[in-house]
Amino acid sequence: MNPKKKQLLDAAYQLFVEKGYQSTSIQDILDQSVVSKGTFYNYFSSKNELFIDVFNTVFEKMRNARKEILVGRDVSDYETFIQQGNCYLELMQKYKLYTLFEEAIASNEKELKAFMENNRLLEIEWTYHRLRDLFGEAKTPYLLDLAVIYTGMLQYAMYFFRQSEPNTQPERVVRYVFNRLTHLVEDVSRTEEQLIPPRFLSVWLDRPQDEVVIRKELFEKTNAHMKRLITLSPISEESKEAHDEVLDFIYEELLERKKPKIHLLRRALETLAEDPIFTGQEIMTQYQGMVDEIAHIRTRVQ
Amino acid sequence: MNPKKKQLLDAAYQLFVEKGYQSTSIQDILDQSVVSKGTFYNYFSSKNELFIDVFNTVFEKMRNARKEILVGRDVSDYETFIQQGNCYLELMQKYKLYTLFEEAIASNEKELKAFMENNRLLEIEWTYHRLRDLFGEAKTPYLLDLAVIYTGMLQYAMYFFRQSEPNTQPERVVRYVFNRLTHLVEDVSRTEEQLIPPRFLSVWLDRPQDEVVIRKELFEKTNAHMKRLITLSPISEESKEAHDEVLDFIYEELLERKKPKIHLLRRALETLAEDPIFTGQEIMTQYQGMVDEIAHIRTRVQ
DNA sequence: AACAAATTAGACTTACTGTACAAAAGGAGC
DNA sequence: GCTCCTTTTGTACAGTAAGTCTAATTTGTT
Numbered sequence: 001m002n003p004k005k006k007q008l009l010d011a012a013y014q015l016f017v018e019k020g021y022q023s024t025s026i027q028d029i030l031d032q033s034v035v036s037k038g039t040f041y042n043y044f045s046s047k048n049e050l051f052i053d054v055f056n057t058v059f060e061k062m063r064n065a066r067k068e069i070l071v072g073r074d075v076s077d078y079e080t081f082i083q084q085g086n087c088y089l090e091l092m093q094k095y096k097l098y099t100l101f102e103e104a105i106a107s108n109e110k111e112l113k114a115f116m117e118n119n120r121l122l123e124i125e126w127t128y129h130r131l132r133d134l135f136g137e138a139k140t141p142y143l144l145d146l147a148v149i150y151t152g153m154l155q156y157a158m159y160f161f162r163q164s165e166p167n168t169q170p171e172r173v174v175r176y177v178f179n180r181l182t183h184l185v186e187d188v189s190r191t192e193e194q195l196i197p198p199r200f201l202s203v204w205l206d207r208p209q210d211e212v213v214i215r216k217e218l219f220e221k222t223n224a225h226m227k228r229l230i231t232l233s234p235i236s237e238e239s240k241e242a243h244d245e246v247l248d249f250i251y252e253e254l255l256e257r258k259k260p261k262i263h264l265l266r267r268a269l270e271t272l273a274e275d276p277i278f279t280g281q282e283i284m285t286q287y288q289g290m291v292d293e294i295a296h297i298r299t300r301v302q
Numbered sequence: 303m304n305p306k307k308k309q310l311l312d313a314a315y316q317l318f319v320e321k322g323y324q325s326t327s328i329q330d331i332l333d334q335s336v337v338s339k340g341t342f343y344n345y346f347s348s349k350n351e352l353f354i355d356v357f358n359t360v361f362e363k364m365r366n367a368r369k370e371i372l373v374g375r376d377v378s379d380y381e382t383f384i385q386q387g388n389c390y391l392e393l394m395q396k397y398k399l400y401t402l403f404e405e406a407i408a409s410n411e412k413e414l415k416a417f418m419e420n421n422r423l424l425e426i427e428w429t430y431h432r433l434r435d436l437f438g439e440a441k442t443p444y445l446l447d448l449a450v451i452y453t454g455m456l457q458y459a460m461y462f463f464r465q466s467e468p469n470t471q472p473e474r475v476v477r478y479v480f481n482r483l484t485h486l487v488e489d490v491s492r493t494e495e496q497l498i499p500p501r502f503l504s505v506w507l508d509r510p511q512d513e514v515v516i517r518k519e520l521f522e523k524t525n526a527h528m529k530r531l532i533t534l535s536p537i538s539e540e541s542k543e544a545h546d547e548v549l550d551f552i553y554e555e556l557l558e559r560k561k562p563k564i565h566l567l568r569r570a571l572e573t574l575a576e577d578p579i580f581t582g583q584e585i586m587t588q589y590q591g592m593v594d595e596i597a598h599i600r601t602r603v604q
Numbered sequence: 605a606a607c608a609a610a611t612t613a614g615a616c617t618t619a620c621t622g623t624a625c626a627a628a629a630g631g632a633g634c
Numbered sequence: 635g636c637t638c639c640t641t642t643t644g645t646a647c648a649g650t651a652a653g654t655c656t657a658a659t660t661t662g663t664t
Contacts, residue, residue: 002610004610004611020410021410022410023410025650025651025652026651026652026653027650027651027652035611035612036611036612036613036614037612037613037614037653037654038610038611038612038613038655038656039610039611039612041653041654042610042611045653046652046653047652047653099408102407102408103408103409103410104408105404105408106401106404106405106406106407106408106409107405107408108322108323108324108325108405124462145459145478148458148459148462149455149458149459149479149482151458152454152455152456152457152458152459153451153454153455154454155454155458156450156451156453156454156457157447157450157451157454157497160426160450160498160502160506161497161498163502163506164498164499164502164505172497173497176447176495176497177451179489179493179495180451180486180489180490183485183486183489184482184485184486187481187482187485188482191481193478193481195459195463195474195475195478196462196463196466197466200462200465200466203466204462204465304641306641306642327619327620327621328620328621328622329619329620329621337642337643338642338643338644338645339622339643339644339645340624340625340641340642340643340644340645341641341642341643343622343623344641344642347622348621348622349621349622
């Protein structure tokens with residue numbers, strides 16, 4: 001990287017952390033980095049852009065540090081997850097990023113806000129995926145809610161905990177909040193309460209394709225499971241064949257058609273659901289939910 | 303109120319809500335209210351002060367609306383609490399205060415930040431007291447944690463829920479989060495995990511005396527309960543008398559002495575705890591906790 | 605040495621907060 | 635209607651900061 005640019009980035013990082021974003025003037029950064037105004041505007045079109053540039057790398061570093069904790073370890077291990085949370089928060093504390101990020105996220109500068117917003121969403125997404133690692137695919141419908149709630153608990157608990165004991169490790173807080181979370185996983189999967197369907201994650205992050213790919217895997221499993229169920233069920237061979245046809249139709253229509261015919265799909269699903277071997281079965285509602293979600297995403301992609 | 307001042311407050315409120323704090327210049331407010339700059343600075347020393355003046359009354363209105371829901375109703379009724387939460391969030395939504403408050407709380411202006419900070423604390427305090435109404439005094443040690451966590455869950459759930467369904471009532475969110483909370487109350491009182499002792503509430507709000515008064519009541523009850531326990535227990539009259547003396551000593555020393563002798567108190571407590579009738583009893587740990595807290599507050603008041 | 609690219613210093617525009625003060629308007633009592 | 639005092643106005647001014655522009659200087663390369 002160009003030395004002048006690096007000087008600017010370093011000085012900016014230092015000053016932002018030290019004094020906050022608004023209170024750091026471009027002149028401050030120029031003085032600190034011993035670079036002239038002209039050069040500054042040669043590399044960055046505004047202070048916002050500089051900030052984004054600086055903290056993109058900071059975020060990346062933090063995420064990498066967190067990722068490294070996972071290597072060679074079981075993704076479903078609770079302890080690993082706690083360590084990852086702890087690591088992330090320790091870095092936040094070490095670099096005193098709390099207030100700075102608060103300032104940026106509430107900034108009235110559109111670009112900045114959007115940048116921080118996106119990072120917030122990436123955090124939720126990461127948590128969502130990790131919760132799926134920890135608690136299993138079966139809990140998926142509730143995991144976006146739990147990721148959101150977990151993040152909220154953690155943020156607030158950290159905030160107030162720092163006020164009561166400023167210089168302690170965040171580990172106690174992470175542990176406390178995680179213990180609460182494990183209870184809530186059981187709680188919501190028992191009561192089946194859902195607030196925000198997980199498909200919104202990709203809506204927010206505006207990358208519907210991803211979600212289709214992720215869903216596809218899960219859908220294929222469920223589809224295969226349904227087929228197995230049918231062959232094992234005590235119904236006539238004719239019905240079995242009919243069901244198989246429907247399943248194949250749904251599969252093709254849903255995943256391979258350019259523009260799935262939603263109404264046809266619904267109809268097909270209904271005929272399937274009418275069979276007594278499926279009524280009241282959890283697998284059926286799961287299956288229906290998946291079809292709905294994927295159809296929803298795919299029509300949006302159009 | 304002076305008409306010019308009112309004009310300014312009205313215009314400021316409208317513009318702040320519409321455009322945000324930073325993006326509203328004083329000139330904008332002057333234009334909107336048809337008041338001159340001189341008059342503005344006659345009534346407010348800065349834009350910050352104006353903001354604080356405006357939103358002090360807004361906060362008050364919101365709190366009053368919430369308070370009115372409680373009149374004539376049982377403070378321990380869950381439904382009432384949910385309605386109160388819902389009411390507060392609806393007002394936040396109605397007046398579009400979310401982003402505005404976010405902006406203010408992260409502002410780099412010290413006064414503003416302090417003002418919002420204080421309001422945040424008042425919210426936690428309110429929640430804490432209401433949770434005590436709902437779940438009873440026995441849960442007190444865990445209720446600050448729960449108030450903090452509840453607020454965090456609610457904020458984050460609301461934030462993301464608004465993104466998925468922008469124009470719906472917050473009631474679903476409040477209900478969802480409250481349901482989770484009820485589980486956590488059982489959870490933490492079973493595992494006895496505590497993150498932030500409730501005394502910090504008054505430390506943060508910087509009014510230590512209050513807390514002594516509040517604690518005193520609770521302490522008296524527990525003290526009386528201990529005495530009853532002793533008279534009913536199968537130990538010698540001599541031991542009973544000895545224990546009674548210790549209890550009285552602690553009571554006087556702790557609540558009536560100007561400067562309680564902490565080490566003596568600790569010693570007295572230990573002798574009490576040594577008796578087998580107390581070992582492992584929850585009441586004893588509660589009692590010890592209370593003594594610790596009150597002693598802590600009272601020495602700080604000094 | 606010659607040339608191109610990077611860099612500098614500083615003047616300049618725009619937009620905002622907050623100060624200062626003289627002039628004008630308003631209102632209460634006589 | 636007149637006086638006195640307060641409120642209000644209009645405007646000029648100082649200070650800060652973001653961002654633009656340009657002529658001059660430095661640096662690196664061939």
